Each structure stands twice: as C-alpha cells, then as structure tokens.
Amino acid sequence: MNFNEQLQAIQDEYLKKLPVVLDQISLLAQELQLTAPRRDQLVILGQELHKLAGSAGTFGLTRLSSRAAELNKNLDSILSSNSAESDLRNKGLQLKEALDSLSLFAKPGPNPNPSLITPDADVTRTTNNKPLLDQIWLLEAEPQLGATLMAHLESFNFSARLFTNLSELASAFESDQPQILLLDIPLENEGPSTDFHSQCQFFQNTSSRVVFISSKDDFAARLEAASLGAQAYFVKPLDIPNLINRIEQIVANLHSPAEKVLIIDDDEMLAQYYRQVLIGAGMQAEILARPEKVISALESNTPDVILMDLQMPGISGQNLAAVIRQYGRWVGLPIVYLSAEHDPHLQLLALKQGADDFLVKPISNEHLVTVVKSKVARSRQLIDLMTKDSLTSLLKHAAIKDALRRELDLARRKREELCVAMMDIDHFKQINDQFGHAMGDEVIASVATLLRMRLRRTDVLGRYGGEEFVVIMGNCSGDKAFKVLDDFRQRFQELKFSDEEKVFSATISIGIAPIKSSHEIDADMLLVAADKAMYAAKSMGRNKVVLHDAGSAG
Amino acid sequence: MSDLIRVMYVEDEPDIRAVAKLALEVVGGLTVSLCERGDLAVSQAEHFSPQMILLDVMMPGMDGPSTLKALREHPQLHAVPVAFMTAKVQAHEVDRFISLGAIGVIPKPFDPMTLAQQVKDLWRLTEEQS
Known part of the structure; x- marks a missing residue:
C-alpha cells in the first residue's frame, strides 16, 4: 500500500467510528436540557468535543473540526459563567440544538485530497467578513437591460456580478462559482451554434443553477436551453418581478433543510452504513432497529422519507407500511423498501401495499442518495402545494395559524420571546383599480420576496388573505422586531413598480404583538393584538410600524 | 547540529496515532515510537x-502536562525536548504550555502532509538555541 492508500484506510476506520462519536455527543448534550445538568457529564461532553475538534480535520472534515471547536468554546463559557440560571438554560438549549446538528458538518471539504487541510468555502467566507449573500452572475450584452437587471437583483439583496460576454464569464468561472447563472445568450439559429455547446461546457457540471433569458419562445430554443441545464427560461421583454421571484425560489431550494431519513432495518451494520452514506451526502439519518417503535419514532423525528427493510424478523415491511398508513398524518410520507428480493412480482406486490419505491440490495451509494433525494424533493413539493399560496409561496391562512400554534408552544418550552406581525399593503384597492390586477399581484409577490430577503430564515411567513401578511418571529423581542420590520417597510416603499406608462411605489402598514414566555396567550388572541396594532398604524397615517403595548397584549 | 531521527508520540486516540506515525515515517522519514498512555x-x-x-x-488518566512533569523529573529524560x-x-493556552517547559505547540487538527515538517522546524529551533 502506498501512502495515500494507507491514509485512506485509516481515514475509513475513523469515518466508521464517527457516527458513534456523534451519537455519544448528542447523548451527552441531552444533559443540557435538564434544569440541573450534571457538571461531570458536561465536562465529558467538553472532552469529546475537544477530541473531535482535534481529529476530524486531519481526516479531511475541516468543517466538523472548526464547528466542534466553536461549540466547545460555547460549552466552556456556559460552564464558567456566573449569569442567571434562566439565561444559562437558554444558552444550554441552544447549544444542545447546535450539537444535535453537528453531523451536518461531517462532510469533507471541497478539496479532493482528504489529507490536505484547506479552509473550505464557508469558513473562508465568514472569516473574511463577507456577507453570506447569494451570488448571481448575469451575462447580458445589452447595457440597458444589464443595468436594470443588476439594480433589481441588488435591491433584493443578491450579490450580483455583470458579464458582457461568454469568454469573460468562463474565465471568471475558473476561480469562483455563483449559486445562480443568469444567461442571456442567443439560442438555436439566433447565432453561430456549431461550437456554442463547447463554449457552454464550463457551466455544465457545476452546482450553479442556470436560468436562461431569450428573445425566442419556440420549442427548439427551449429544448436547447434545457439541454444546457436551464432550470428556468424567461422570454424578453422580461417580466422582472416574476424572474426575481423564480430566482428566489431556486435559491430557497438551495437552502432547504437537510433531508431527514428514518432507516428501519434489523441489520445494524448495514443500517449504519446507509446512515453514513446519507450523512455523507448532507442528509440527516436516524436508525430504528425496533419496528414496533415506528410511530413514536415518526412523531419525534418527523422524517421526510422512510427507508425500510422488506424482511425483518417477526414483521414484514408491507405490514409495517400498512400500519404507518393507518395514521392520517403519515399517509403521504414516502416509504422506500430495501430488499434482496429480485422477483419482480413480489416487488410489485410490495409497491401495491403502500410503498413508493423499491431498492434491491446491494445498492450503490449514488443510487441510494439519488432515490432518497428525489423522493424527498417530490414530497416536499407536494406539501408545499398543499400548504403554500401559489402567488407568493408563503404559507396559506390555515397553515400560518397552525405554524403560530407550534411556534408558541416552542417559545413557551424554550422560554423565549416571540413576536407576531400583521401587515397590510396601503391603498391596495387603488393600485388594483389604477394599474390592474396583474400589477396588484406583482406588488403582493414583491412583499413576499422582500420579506424573505430581509427576515431571518427561521422566521415564518404567511399570506393571511388578499393583501394581508403575517410574520412569526421566534426568539425575538418587540424592539428587535420593530427594527427589522421598520427597515423592511422603508425598503418596500423604495421599490419601483411600473406598467407601460407610469412608475409608482407602494407602502405598507405593520402592527407587531410581542409576548414574553410567561404570558398565557393563545394564537388567536395574539393575532387580534397584532391586527389592532396594524390598524393603529393605519389610523396614524399608514406606512408605519406600531408595536403593541406588551402589557396589554393579553 | 544533529538531525532529528527518533520521535516518540503519546496519544490516546488510535486513529490519530496511526495517521501521525504514517505521516512522520513516510513523509518525514523519521523513526516513530507510539505510546497510548x-x-x-x-x-x-x-x-x-x-x-x-x-x-x-488531554488524555484520560495522566494527561499531557503531568506527563511532561514526570519526564522533567527523570534523570535521563529531563532534557528531551517536548512539544x-x-x-x-x-x-494564553500556548503561553501556559511553554511555561510548563514545552518547546512549542503543534495545533490539531494537523495536516498529515506537513506534520513532519512542523516537528522538524521545532527541532531545528531548539537545536539553534542550545
């Protein structure tokens, strides 16, 4: 064995043991939930984190190393702190959550040689203090359109870079790659196309998402764009808000939370192996060795997909799937069977009984990851369709109310503050009357897009009705919510909308109802309080944010 | 100034021991003795x-600083450079280690490709000073 092979062998050994180490850390982290955590347990937790910080990077997991070091520091500050007990508990709970997701960092850095430690992209970006904006590169030869698009992209908080020709873009691509490529290039008999595909080669196998802008709307041009990897296609003259909305959706997909997988298999070795493969692909995976515990496991883990062995001692996969389907909540949960069964009839039978796909062992890692990812993506799409408003992709009325109940429960358990904001576009009827309903929709969609840009990813956004929106901001004081939403209000009034003749802008009125964790207040009362504050903002002349007096919020 | 040949590494984690030995022997051409406690x-x-x-x-039982102390008190080993x-x-942590009598600190996680060079650099510095 040469050096690299030997190194690889040690690395494999290490990676095999890593899940156990991470589980151990999770287990110790449970101590942080208790009102009186045992100090000796926390000291052991610190030692485990310290070891992980010192070792993972040597095996290529640089992100895991630095994350473990960071969390160890947080733990140290909790251990040595003199602050109030409630404050410590909050910090402890936050740390526990962070520790539970430590496995997300167990991915090798981008360097293909696992032995070389190079700071990976994420770390470099934060240490350089560059904002973590989503990068969009635009290829646009027309100066006018280029400038307009750049202004729009920047106003929506994208970090945008303009290129005017393909070769300039290609050479920049060698050193850096954006999240999104927005390309206005001639397609199919618009220009010379013989070596066109080879010129486009550079973005074919990257993680950048590609969006095309074209003056052609025929099938041939669209097909060519698709063959070049286009995820979206927009025809000139451009509907810019619609374009931004789509880009925003693509970006949201890029940031979607890791897929959660529940593996039900009595073969523990194999289950561990699958888990490792899935974690390596950036997912979260839990193993359930005892099928009879499946319902409680579903309730505590809420997975996106189940991987299930078809033949387990004492219970068949089909029957277990049927039990899961007896619960209304889990009717739509994708179930994928794993089996050594080659008989196509038996496979079909298994599919008839409530499963979505069938993987025959041995399964290649790539196959496993692809099937799981696509099942999750599909099921998330369906859930989105059911719960989200089609114009804005925000939660619908009923879904945002459900979300508020959940967030309130969570805030109470974690003893955190929470704010609900209700907002309403000012004089919306006039916009509709004067510029038409299509323009009204555009204004509504921009509120949604701007909210997503300005608020934290953990804030929950909903379209409450017509031109009314609800925002739930967990772990956020009234003053903080006021600052964020007032900034949002100002930015919204600066947005320019235009139809063929006129340019106009719109304003929005916002009411905020904050609660402290001690307040006994239910979701409906909180919404009423936010609504009252919003009407106060309206009566004060509109385009204002009003913070409901916390004392009277109950 | 003599060349560094024989190095001992005391470490409780088996994978880290293995990779360090490989790095020091194959990349650095050193002779390595491993010790787990x-x-x-x-x-x-x-x-x-x-x-x-x-x-x-950080090792269970006798940790690094205590081990250093024991080495310093040993008649034959008291002058062997320790990192x-x-x-x-x-x-402040590095300062404390130096004040205990270490010649330096090699940060973890280490890179197997450069570990041997880091060790040799520390050795050369100590040799030049003595």
Missing part, C-alpha cells in the same frame, strides 16, 4: 530514547 510514557522513553517527544494534552499537540491553541 501518559503513565506508560516515561518507561517507554527510557527504552526508546527519543530525541524529541510529542504529547497529546504538545493540541486543539487548544489560543495565545
């Missing part, structure tokens, strides 16, 4: 007579 380090060093000792800081290998590399 602080309390065994002294007697092993007596037999192996290393030119330099690398110590993990710590640790993830605790904040300035």
Whole structure:
C-alpha cells in the first residue's frame, strides 16, 4: 500500500467510528436540557468535543473540526459563567440544538485530497467578513437591460456580478462559482451554434443553477436551453418581478433543510452504513432497529422519507407500511423498501401495499442518495402545494395559524420571546383599480420576496388573505422586531413598480404583538393584538410600524 | 547540529496515532515510537530514547502536562525536548504550555502532509538555541 492508500484506510476506520462519536455527543448534550445538568457529564461532553475538534480535520472534515471547536468554546463559557440560571438554560438549549446538528458538518471539504487541510468555502467566507449573500452572475450584452437587471437583483439583496460576454464569464468561472447563472445568450439559429455547446461546457457540471433569458419562445430554443441545464427560461421583454421571484425560489431550494431519513432495518451494520452514506451526502439519518417503535419514532423525528427493510424478523415491511398508513398524518410520507428480493412480482406486490419505491440490495451509494433525494424533493413539493399560496409561496391562512400554534408552544418550552406581525399593503384597492390586477399581484409577490430577503430564515411567513401578511418571529423581542420590520417597510416603499406608462411605489402598514414566555396567550388572541396594532398604524397615517403595548397584549 | 531521527508520540486516540506515525515515517522519514498512555510514557522513553517527544494534552488518566512533569523529573529524560499537540491553541493556552517547559505547540487538527515538517522546524529551533 502506498501512502495515500494507507491514509485512506485509516481515514475509513475513523469515518466508521464517527457516527458513534456523534451519537455519544448528542447523548451527552441531552444533559443540557435538564434544569440541573450534571457538571461531570458536561465536562465529558467538553472532552469529546475537544477530541473531535482535534481529529476530524486531519481526516479531511475541516468543517466538523472548526464547528466542534466553536461549540466547545460555547460549552466552556456556559460552564464558567456566573449569569442567571434562566439565561444559562437558554444558552444550554441552544447549544444542545447546535450539537444535535453537528453531523451536518461531517462532510469533507471541497478539496479532493482528504489529507490536505484547506479552509473550505464557508469558513473562508465568514472569516473574511463577507456577507453570506447569494451570488448571481448575469451575462447580458445589452447595457440597458444589464443595468436594470443588476439594480433589481441588488435591491433584493443578491450579490450580483455583470458579464458582457461568454469568454469573460468562463474565465471568471475558473476561480469562483455563483449559486445562480443568469444567461442571456442567443439560442438555436439566433447565432453561430456549431461550437456554442463547447463554449457552454464550463457551466455544465457545476452546482450553479442556470436560468436562461431569450428573445425566442419556440420549442427548439427551449429544448436547447434545457439541454444546457436551464432550470428556468424567461422570454424578453422580461417580466422582472416574476424572474426575481423564480430566482428566489431556486435559491430557497438551495437552502432547504437537510433531508431527514428514518432507516428501519434489523441489520445494524448495514443500517449504519446507509446512515453514513446519507450523512455523507448532507442528509440527516436516524436508525430504528425496533419496528414496533415506528410511530413514536415518526412523531419525534418527523422524517421526510422512510427507508425500510422488506424482511425483518417477526414483521414484514408491507405490514409495517400498512400500519404507518393507518395514521392520517403519515399517509403521504414516502416509504422506500430495501430488499434482496429480485422477483419482480413480489416487488410489485410490495409497491401495491403502500410503498413508493423499491431498492434491491446491494445498492450503490449514488443510487441510494439519488432515490432518497428525489423522493424527498417530490414530497416536499407536494406539501408545499398543499400548504403554500401559489402567488407568493408563503404559507396559506390555515397553515400560518397552525405554524403560530407550534411556534408558541416552542417559545413557551424554550422560554423565549416571540413576536407576531400583521401587515397590510396601503391603498391596495387603488393600485388594483389604477394599474390592474396583474400589477396588484406583482406588488403582493414583491412583499413576499422582500420579506424573505430581509427576515431571518427561521422566521415564518404567511399570506393571511388578499393583501394581508403575517410574520412569526421566534426568539425575538418587540424592539428587535420593530427594527427589522421598520427597515423592511422603508425598503418596500423604495421599490419601483411600473406598467407601460407610469412608475409608482407602494407602502405598507405593520402592527407587531410581542409576548414574553410567561404570558398565557393563545394564537388567536395574539393575532387580534397584532391586527389592532396594524390598524393603529393605519389610523396614524399608514406606512408605519406600531408595536403593541406588551402589557396589554393579553 | 544533529538531525532529528527518533520521535516518540503519546496519544490516546488510535486513529490519530496511526495517521501521525504514517505521516512522520513516510513523509518525514523519521523513526516513530507510539505510546497510548501518559503513565506508560516515561518507561517507554527510557527504552526508546527519543530525541524529541510529542504529547497529546488531554488524555484520560495522566494527561499531557503531568506527563511532561514526570519526564522533567527523570534523570535521563529531563532534557528531551517536548512539544504538545493540541486543539487548544489560543495565545494564553500556548503561553501556559511553554511555561510548563514545552518547546512549542503543534495545533490539531494537523495536516498529515506537513506534520513532519512542523516537528522538524521545532527541532531545528531548539537545536539553534542550545
């Protein structure tokens, strides 16, 4: 064995043991939930984190190393702190959550040689203090359109870079790659196309998402764009808000939370192996060795997909799937069977009984990851369709109310503050009357897009009705919510909308109802309080944010 | 100035021991003796007579600093240069390790490709100073 092979062998050994180490850390982290955590347990937790910080990077997991070091520091500050007990508990709970997701960092850095430690992209970006904006590169030869698009992209908080020709873009691509490529290039008999595909080669196998802008709307041009990897296609003259909305959706997909997988298999070795493969692909995976515990496991883990062995001692996969389907909540949960069964009839039978796909062992890692990812993506799409408003992709009325109940429960358990904001576009009827309903929709969609840009990813956004929106901001004081939403209000009034003749802008009125964790207040009362504050903002002349007096919020 | 050949590494984590040995021997051409516990380090060093000792800081039982103390009190081993290998590399932590008598600190996680060079650099500095 040469050096690299030997190194690889040690690395494999290490990676095999890593899940156990991470589980151990999770287990110790449970101590942080208790009102009186045992100090000796926390000291052991610190030692485990310290070891992980010192070792993972040597095996290529640089992100895991630095994350473990960071969390160890947080733990140290909790251990040595003199602050109030409630404050410590909050910090402890936050740390526990962070520790539970430590496995997300167990991915090798981008360097293909696992032995070389190079700071990976994420770390470099934060240490350089560059904002973590989503990068969009635009290829646009027309100066006018280029400038307009750049202004729009920047106003929506994208970090945008303009290129005017393909070769300039290609050479920049060698050193850096954006999240999104927005390309206005001639397609199919618009220009010379013989070596066109080879010129486009550079973005074919990257993680950048590609969006095309074209003056052609025929099938041939669209097909060519698709063959070049286009995820979206927009025809000139451009509907810019619609374009931004789509880009925003693509970006949201890029940031979607890791897929959660529940593996039900009595073969523990194999289950561990699958888990490792899935974690390596950036997912979260839990193993359930005892099928009879499946319902409680579903309730505590809420997975996106189940991987299930078809033949387990004492219970068949089909029957277990049927039990899961007896619960209304889990009717739509994708179930994928794993089996050594080659008989196509038996496979079909298994599919008839409530499963979505069938993987025959041995399964290649790539196959496993692809099937799981696509099942999750599909099921998330369906859930989105059911719960989200089609114009804005925000939660619908009923879904945002459900979300508020959940967030309130969570805030109470974690003893955190929470704010609900209700907002309403000012004089919306006039916009509709004067510029038409299509323009009204555009204004509504921009509120949604701007909210997503300005608020934290953990804030929950909903379209409450017509031109009314609800925002739930967990772990956020009234003053903080006021600052964020007032900034949002100002930015919204600066947005320019235009139809063929006129340019106009719109304003929005916002009411905020904050609660402290001690307040006994239910979701409906909180919404009423936010609504009252919003009407106060309206009566004060509109385009204002009003913070409901916390004392009277109950 | 003599060349560094014999190095002893005291570390409780088996994978880290294995990768360090590989790195120091194959990349650095050194002769390495591994030891998994602080309390065994002294007697092993007596037999192996290393030119330099690398110590993990956090080990169960006898930790790195205690091991260093035991080495310093040993008639034959008291002058052998010792470096710590640790993830605790904040300035005040490094200062403390130096004040205990270490010649330097090699930060963890280490890169297997450059570990040997880091060890040799520390060795050369000590040789130049003495």
